[in-house]
Amino acid sequence: MPAARVKQDKIRAVRKELEGLAQSATSAHQLMSQMVKLLHERMLKYNWVGFYMLEKSSPAQDRMLVLGPFQGAMTPHTRIPLNQGICGAAASTGKTIIVDDVNSDPRYLACSVETKSEIVVPVFARNEVVGELDIDSHFLAAFNHEDRELVEYCAGLVGKHLEKMVA
Ligand code: SME
Numbered sequence: 566m567p568a569a570r571v572k573q574d575k576i577r578a579v580r581k582e583l584e585g586l587a588q589s590a591t592s593a594h595q596l597m598s599q600m601v602k603l604l605h606e607r608m609l610k611y612n613w614v615g616f617y618m619l620e621k622s623s624p625a626q627d628r629m630l631v632l633g634p635f636q637g638a639m640t641p642h643t644r645i646p647l648n649q650g651i652c653g654a655a656a657s658t659g660k661t662i663i664v665d666d667v668n669s670d671p672r673y674l675a676c677s678v679e680t681k682s683e684i685v686v687p688v689f690a691r692n693e694v695v696g697e698l699d700i701d702s703h704f705l706a707a708f709n710h711e712d713r714e715l716v717e718y719c720a721g722l723v724g725k726h727l728e729k730m731v732a
Pocket of ligand 1: 701
């Protein structure tokens with residue numbers, strides 16, 4: 566079977582599992598923890614998978630992204646200001662960012678010397694960015710449009726869960 570087909574089948578199966586997790590989760594935190602574990606285990610090029618959530622308490626101009634549930638090696642970046650890193654850029658613009666070669670992007674904050682590419686997808690609740698899902702890969706250009714759809718689907722599930730909690 567061609568590699569592209571294998572990936573499509575894998576993504577379809579993972580989406581089904583994610584749907585199940587979202588239905589049975591009793592908290593957004595639980596959903597995020599199970600989600601990062603599933604993505605890290607099943608998607609072989611997703612070598613670090615974690616959430617950063619926007620701190621609520623600080624004044625708008627110095628709000629920070631704070632490391633949430635993650636899988637992979639511990640990162641030195643447990644708190645990221647909105648004007649720093651790929652993470653800060655995705656949260657402050659509210660747009661998905663894919664970087665095929667992190668070493669050629671001046672915004673990149675290094676987490677591991679092995680990281681070669683990265684995707685960061687904002688999580689929205691009630692039309693506001695509340696956090697993001699960040700994934701690093703040890704492979705160059707690991708994230709194509711199918712990965713983007715999958716990671717945006719994950720961020721959407723968490724956003725919906727967060728909206729339900731405060732409904
Ligand atoms: N690379 C990110 C920082 C987070 S670590 O990769 C886990 C960035 O440039 O914002």
